[in-house]
Amino acid sequence: MNIVVCVKPAPDPKRWDSIQLDPITKALQREGIPSVLGPLDKRALEEGLRIKEKYGGKVAVMAMAPPSAKDNLVEALAMGADEGYLLTDRAFAGSDTWATSLVLSKAIGNFGTFDLIICGSYSLDGSTGHVGAQLAEFLSIPNVSQVFAVERIEMGTLRTKSLIESGYRVLETPLPALITVIREINTPRFTSLLGVIEAESKPLMKWSASDLGISPEEIGLQGSPTQTGDVFLPEMKRRAEMLSGEPGEMVQEIIRKIRQALA
Amino acid sequence: MDNNKTSIISDSSLHNGQPHDISRAISAEICENPRPNLKEWKGIWVFAEQEEGCLAEVSLELLSMAQFLAKKRRAEVSVILLGDGVESLAEQLLAYGADRVFLAEHPTLKRYSTLPYARVISNLITEIKPEIFLLPGTSLGSDLAARVAARVNTGLSAHCTNLDINDKGELRQVVPAFGGKVMATILCPKHRPQMATVRPGVFRKGEAQKKRGMIERVPVEIRPEDLKQKVLEVHRGKRPARAIEEADVVVAGGAGIGDKDDWKWVERLAEVLNGAVGGTRPPLDEGWISEDQMIGQSGKTIRPKLYIGIGISGVIQHVVGIQDAKVIIAINHDPKAAIFQTADLGVVSDFRKILSILVEELEKSTSSIRGDRATLRP
Numbered sequence: 001m002n003i004v005v006c007v008k009p010a011p012d013p014k015r016w017d018s019i020q021l022d023p024i025t026k027a028l029q030r031e032g033i034p035s036v037l038g039p040l041d042k043r044a045l046e047e048g049l050r051i052k053e054k055y056g057g058k059v060a061v062m063a064m065a066p067p068s069a070k071d072n073l074v075e076a077l078a079m080g081a082d083e084g085y086l087l088t089d090r091a092f093a094g095s096d097t098w099a100t101s102l103v104l105s106k107a108i109g110n111f112g113t114f115d116l117i118i119c120g121s122y123s124l125d126g127s128t129g130h131v132g133a134q135l136a137e138f139l140s141i142p143n144v145s146q147v148f149a150v151e152r153i154e155m156g157t158l159r160t161k162s163l164i165e166s167g168y169r170v171l172e173t174p175l176p177a178l179i180t181v182i183r184e185i186n187t188p189r190f191t192s193l194l195g196v197i198e199a200e201s202k203p204l205m206k207w208s209a210s211d212l213g214i215s216p217e218e219i220g221l222q223g224s225p226t227q228t229g230d231v232f233l234p235e236m237k238r239r240a241e242m243l244s245g246e247p248g249e250m251v252q253e254i255i256r257k258i259r260q261a262l263a
Numbered sequence: 264m265d266n267n268k269t270s271i272i273s274d275s276s277l278h279n280g281q282p283h284d285i286s287r288a289i290s291a292e293i294c295e296n297p298r299p300n301l302k303e304w305k306g307i308w309v310f311a312e313q314e315e316g317c318l319a320e321v322s323l324e325l326l327s328m329a330q331f332l333a334k335k336r337r338a339e340v341s342v343i344l345l346g347d348g349v350e351s352l353a354e355q356l357l358a359y360g361a362d363r364v365f366l367a368e369h370p371t372l373k374r375y376s377t378l379p380y381a382r383v384i385s386n387l388i389t390e391i392k393p394e395i396f397l398l399p400g401t402s403l404g405s406d407l408a409a410r411v412a413a414r415v416n417t418g419l420s421a422h423c424t425n426l427d428i429n430d431k432g433e434l435r436q437v438v439p440a441f442g443g444k445v446m447a448t449i450l451c452p453k454h455r456p457q458m459a460t461v462r463p464g465v466f467r468k469g470e471a472q473k474k475r476g477m478i479e480r481v482p483v484e485i486r487p488e489d490l491k492q493k494v495l496e497v498h499r500g501k502r503p504a505r506a507i508e509e510a511d512v513v514v515a516g517g518a519g520i521g522d523k524d525d526w527k528w529v530e531r532l533a534e535v536l537n538g539a540v541g542g543t544r545p546p547l548d549e550g551w552i553s554e555d556q557m558i559g560q561s562g563k564t565i566r567p568k569l570y571i572g573i574g575i576s577g578v579i580q581h582v583v584g585i586q587d588a589k590v591i592i593a594i595n596h597d598p599k600a601a602i603f604q605t606a607d608l609g610v611v612s613d614f615r616k617i618l619s620i621l622v623e624e625l626e627k628s629t630s631s632i633r634g635d636r637a638t639l640r641p
Contacts, residue, residue: 016441101413125441127561128421133377133409142378142492145406159495164402165463165555166314170496177492225418229435229448234579236586240609244598247616251624254592254617257608258536258625261569261590262511 001057003048007041009072010124040120042188058082077199078191084204094221097130105138106212117178132180148184304455310398321399323468335428347373357476369483378489381410400460418451419458443583464564512538518545519574528618558584577602
């Protein structure tokens with residue numbers, strides 16, 4: 001099984017409170033916040049590793065990201081991935097999901113054969129959840145979204161359980177295919193010291209736009225059908241009447257408010 | 264924007280183990296496609312999600328927003344409905360304000376499947392050229408929207424919390440980023456249709472009226488390669504007794520609820536108010552609530568008459584789901600908890616002390632707080 005796991009290193013959510021919005025330039029100030037692999041990235045990688053352990057093969061991990069994301073790919077190699085691919089180029093900056101999926105598809109196209117692509121259902125920061133399906137479209141392979149269990153791979157088909165609002169579906173999909181995974185699928189393994197050591201000698205390729213044969217108009221801000229305009233902080237403040245003191249008295253106030261709400 | 268692209272794809276797709284260097288072919292095709300002549304693209308579309316012959320509520324919510332946009336664009340609203348034996352749903356959609364329902368029926372469309380649905384809809388987009396296309400931000404809706412947007416080479420925004428038409432006549436899409444810490448405005452200036460997904464509960468559905476719209480049956484192109492993925496089983500869970508997005512009262516618990524015994528207070532308060540139980544991610548992880556009871560950016564958006572948050576700190580990912588509640592009461596022992604910025608009434612206290620008295624007082628009450636007041640919306 002040739003597996004490709006696509007990840008999206010994003011600014012560490014624990015530090016999101018320090019993201020500032022410059023009120024004049026409307027630019028997001030996020031310098032100094034390190035990028036991390038998201039929990040869904042790790043689950044995608046973990047699933048790839050489990051499938052490799054069960055059926056044999058190899059796991060390549062890939063990200064379209066700034067050069068600093070190299071550390072995140074090394075972490076993925078330490079977890080057990082066999083090869084890393086960092087797609088990095090100034091020209092990729094500002095790409096929306098369409099342009100990102102295009103870049104990933106070109107890179108995967110460079111590989112030759114593959115059997116399964118695994119992505120997290122959505123990224124930490126943009127959280128659109130669209131890249132998986134769009135990448136599958138560009139590679140013209142079938143996809144399954146929101147997979148929480150890979151049940152069986154046999155005779156070139158994949159059996160999965162995937163979530164819908166009212167329950168779940170069991171699908172059978174011919175390979176090659178792409179799946180996006182959600183939290184419930186597995187618990188990612190920790191990296192071992194041995195893994196960290198071994199990671200250093202695993203191949204980690206860096207590919208630029210020209211390596212992929214992509215011209216600047218197709219990607220980045222230029223190539224993205226969606227453009228970000230205004231960025232602003234949401235207004236959600238209400239004038240809270242604050243209570244403290246004797247529970248008995250507070251309860252009477254609360255009941256008064258409840259009546260008000262239901263009137 | 265033509266069908267030649269799909270016929271290139273069907274050659275080598277789905278052949279197991281064959282090399283996939285067709286992405287080069289696709290890319291060349293995409294770049295040669297001229298940008299659309301925007302003036303030719305008219306009409307506001309909504310994809311109606313249906314399951315087992317029932318319209319998902321979100322379809323009607325989007326239909327309502329589509330009418331608002333259509334007025335501004337002086338355009339018609341068309342709803343796209345796929346399935347088998349769903350004509351009565353088309354009638355319902357007309358009653359809720361669709362000018363037209365494009366109805367595609369075929370046995371293979373009875374259950375949602377990505378490739379057959381994507382093909383019917385992409386073909387229709389290419390032929391009819393809508394200006395705007397809204398889809399539910401549900402599991403299936405998002406999957407479909409993403410696939411279609413890629414196929415027809417256009418932009419797609421996710422989980423819009425607001426939609427409007429700007430001065431240039433463009434669709435202004437407002438989406439949360441960084442867990443909702445910031446809101447971003449998205450435009451799709453040069454590509455059509457402008458596509459957006461919206462989660463259930465964000466917009467309100469309108470009233471049903473007698474309407475004179477029409478149903479237009481569309482031809483369904485079925486390709487064998489689209490049918491190779493099979494839906495083997497569909498399992499539906501029991502609907503909770505009170506779906507939180509339908510309840511007038513929602514009592515939610517968060518990380519501040521230490522253990523299962525304490526959680527029972529959340530449930531008791533909800534019960535005495537005849538309301539629904541909701542929560543944030545930590546209770547979900549503990550197994551005290553199910554996925555459809557989680558409130559927030561990646562969960563449900565609710566707008567009850569009364570929301571009571573207990574042991575909830577109020578991170579942005581959660582409060583975006585409650586900001587339209589009529590009255591918000593927050594109980595938290597930490598006076599600096601962010602939830603107090605969003606509440607109408609803030610109670611700084613250990614919830615254990617408060618809830619035992621509150622529940623007792625409410626149970627004693629024979630007044631109109633209980634029973635028929637806190638009912639489900641029709």
